[in-house]
Amino acid sequence: MDLGDGYRALARGALLVAESAxxxxxxxxxxxxxKPWVRGRVNSLAFLIDSCDTTRQLAQDTRALAHTAAEYSQLRNQLFSDVHHTGPEPPWRIVEQGTMAIRAQSGILLRQPTFVLRRLDAGSNVPGAATWDFTVIANTSNPADEGTSFVVMVSTGDHTGSVPVQVSKELENERAWYQQLAYGFHALGVTPFLTAIYDPDRHRKRATDDGSGG
Incomplete structure (x- = not known):
């Protein structure tokens, strides 16, 4: 077996680990x-052999493939346990740093939502901002539950502190979800500036201004 065949076999092995999990x-x-994330990740790593020039590069690339498969298997184990077992409050689980994180809460005693925060492809961005998707799933165990999704715009300018984040009024008014959005960004290494957190009466003021508040 030559080097190329061996590397492709490793990629197939990584997919086998993912499928087993x-x-x-x-x-x-x-x-x-x-599922689309891990397959996209493995496929992108599988092509690194074409630009591999040294033994150290080969070692790094093969290690990345092996780590991706092992960490994906462990992640699924953790998320499954978060939903189906009792224990400490589940944290946000990192799928890919800076790109996607998930928080799945236990549904043993009380059905609770699962939160998915992910950055969308660069093609969906607008000048000066990156487009993210924040999805709230009511019943994680149901494959047909597509959840409620919100578009989140994150500034891509130079920021020395918190990063401005813009969301819809509907998400601002869902206070528990809005707070989870903040936690998700922190887990991904982003310190968000979410206006309604620093101005907790913001959503009430809007309701009063449009005549729907008391």
């Missing part, structure tokens, strides 16, 4: 986020 830890509504 998917069979063992079924995650319902989260599959539409996780």
């Amino acid at each position: 998917e069979d063992a830890y079924r995650l319902g509504a989260l599959e539409r986020f996780l």
